[in-house]
Amino acid sequence: MSSLPYRYIVGLEVHAELNTETKMFCRCVNKPFGSEPNTNVCPVCLGLPGTLPVPNREAVKKTILVGLALESTIPKISKWDRKHYFYPDSPKAYQISQSDMPLCVGGHLDLLAPDGSVESTVRFERVHLEEDAGKLQHAAGGVSHVDLNRAGVPLIEMVSKPDLTSPEQARRFLQELRLLVRAVGVSDADMEKGQMRCDVNINIAFEHEGTTIKTPITEVKNVNSTRAVERSIATEAQRQYDEWMADGPIRTRTNKLTSGWDEDTNEVKIQRAKEGANDYRYFPEPDIPPVAVYELADLNPKTLVKTLPELPNSIRKQYAKEVGADLESILSDREEIEYFKQYIAEGMPAKVVANWIKQVPDFLSVAQDGDVLAVYGLIKSGDMSFSAFKEKVAQFTADLHSSRERTAKDTAQTLGLLQVHDENVVQSAIAEVIAANPQAVADYKSGNERIIGFIVGQVMKKAAGKAQPAHVQEAVKAELAK
Numbered sequence: 034m035s036s037l038p039y040r041y042i043v044g045l046e047v048h049a050e051l052n053t054e055t056k057m058f059c060r061c062v063n064k065p066f067g068s069e070p071n072t073n074v075c076p077v078c079l080g081l082p083g084t085l086p087v088p089n090r091e092a093v094k095k096t097i098l099v100g101l102a103l104e105s106t107i108p109k110i111s112k113w114d115r116k117h118y119f120y121p122d123s124p125k126a127y128q129i130s131q132s133d134m135p136l137c138v139g140g141h142l143d144l145l146a147p148d149g150s151v152e153s154t155v156r157f158e159r160v161h162l163e164e165d166a167g168k169l170q171h172a173a174g175g176v177s178h179v180d181l182n183r184a185g186v187p188l189i190e191m192v193s194k195p196d197l198t199s200p201e202q203a204r205r206f207l208q209e210l211r212l213l214v215r216a217v218g219v220s221d222a223d224m225e226k227g228q229m230r231c232d233v234n235i236n237i238a239f240e241h242e243g244t245t246i247k248t249p250i251t252e253v254k255n256v257n258s259t260r261a262v263e264r265s266i267a268t269e270a271q272r273q274y275d276e277w278m279a280d281g282p283i284r285t286r287t288n289k290l291t292s293g294w295d296e297d298t299n300e301v302k303i304q305r306a307k308e309g310a311n312d313y314r315y316f317p318e319p320d321i322p323p324v325a326v327y328e329l330a331d332l333n334p335k336t337l338v339k340t341l342p343e344l345p346n347s348i349r350k351q352y353a354k355e356v357g358a359d360l361e362s363i364l365s366d367r368e369e370i371e372y373f374k375q376y377i378a379e380g381m382p383a384k385v386v387a388n389w390i391k392q393v394p395d396f397l398s399v400a401q402d403g404d405v406l407a408v409y410g411l412i413k414s415g416d417m418s419f420s421a422f423k424e425k426v427a428q429f430t431a432d433l434h435s436s437r438e439r440t441a442k443d444t445a446q447t448l449g450l451l452q453v454h455d456e457n458v459v460q461s462a463i464a465e466v467i468a469a470n471p472q473a474v475a476d477y478k479s480g481n482e483r484i485i486g487f488i489v490g491q492v493m494k495k496a497a498g499k500a501q502p503a504h505v506q507e508a509v510k511a512e513l514a515k
């Protein structure tokens with residue numbers, strides 16, 4: 034339990050850039066990085082007079098998919114609004130966003146314990162779609178340049194309710210949300226590239242002279258790593274508590290503060306009193322009609338929900354106990370998730386598949402139809418050991434693929450990986466070992482089952498390379514049961 038004198042009340046507003054081909058309201062390529070500045074631009078995203086925005090259907094579809102993954106309600110009608118602010122990265126001096134009628138309303142994301150059970154649930158206010166701003170680059174001598182390659186890139190905003198109760202939980206929530214948008218396939222969500230960014234709303238509650246105090250909210254903008262989310266919450270909460278206890282101006286303040294997180298100094302820098310919705314002068318975007326998604330075949334949520342891939346939490350609920358820690362690293366990679374599900378569907382145990390994904394990834398990535406199951410068959414039957422296969426996996430793959438007629442068994446034979454099993458040799462070895470170890474046999478018969486490992490070891494030694502451990506174990510048990 035926390036020994037802090039206050040409770041955290043935290044909500045996150047998480048932005049993610051969608052991985053569409055083109056920008057949100059024009060046909061410019063959606064490529065905010067890796068181009069010369071101001072090359073992926075056109076009159077629409079430069080905000081020139083006389084241009085008209087046309088919404089990107091793919092972006093609307095991807096937003097709805099995120100909403101469906103969070104089990105949000107998708108309203109019948111959604112509309113666009115202008116949000117006004119003056120800043121050099123916004124050429125129109127407004128951003129096309131969604132105010133009172135977003136594409137997705139409500140929803141939730143569960144945080145699971147390691148055994149797959151639900152530990153906590155974080156609810157959402159909404160998920161809406163808007164356009165990203167350009168980027169300022171501050172050069173030497175007080176000069177700033179603006180790059181508008183990012184201006185107009187589709188951006189979703191996922192707004193949680195203030196359900197988060199610790200810095201650590203907020204970090205996990207953000208990680209989980211990142212995993213989810215990647216699994217749905219709508220964003221790469223790389224925080225280092227700014228493809229996913231987060232504003233953190235923080236206040237605290239505590240008991241003071243018989244009443245419950247709740248401090249005013251501080252919004253910390255552009256917190257750009259999961260670690261910074263955790264640290265900014267702890268820092269700002271303590272700052273609010275100290276300020277209150279010092280009888281500071283926080284006691285009479287009612288509006289929200291906006292601040293930034295300084296990664297280098299670990300400080301929250303208060304910037305200004307937050308604009309309310311009035312200051313943004315939201316009004317309906319006159320150039321784009323409202324969208325009725327259920328009336329459009331390609332955007333109908335009832336159809337889209339059937340196209341959702343299996344989500345990380347569903348995979349965890351089925352396999353977390355069996356697979357353990359490897360599962361988390363598999364869940365962060367879409368290709369690994371595909372292998373995982375494919376080979377389980379083909380009949381391999383989840384634990385084995387997870388192990389192969391970690392130990393022989395190159396084999397899986399070039400495997401042809403049936404290869405993986407054929408190799409697994411050899412290992413399962415005891416004809417080849419996994420460690421022997423792993424040791425020669427590169428040669429194995431090359432040999433197996435050298436001709437269409439090669440089978441996994443041919444290759445194992447060629448590379449000397451087949452484990453011989455000579456039943457006559459094994460039987461006489463068992464007879465000798467039993468005769469030579471009456472005490473071990475007596476122990477086994479009186480209930481010490483672990484002694485069988487010793488007996489099998491002795492038999493393997495005597496059989497000298499002509500026995501497979503799995504078969505020997507069975508044969509020893511059968512013999513001792515007589």
Ligand SMILES: [Zn+2]
Pocket residue numbers: 056059060061073074075076077078079185
């Ligand atoms: Zn454009």
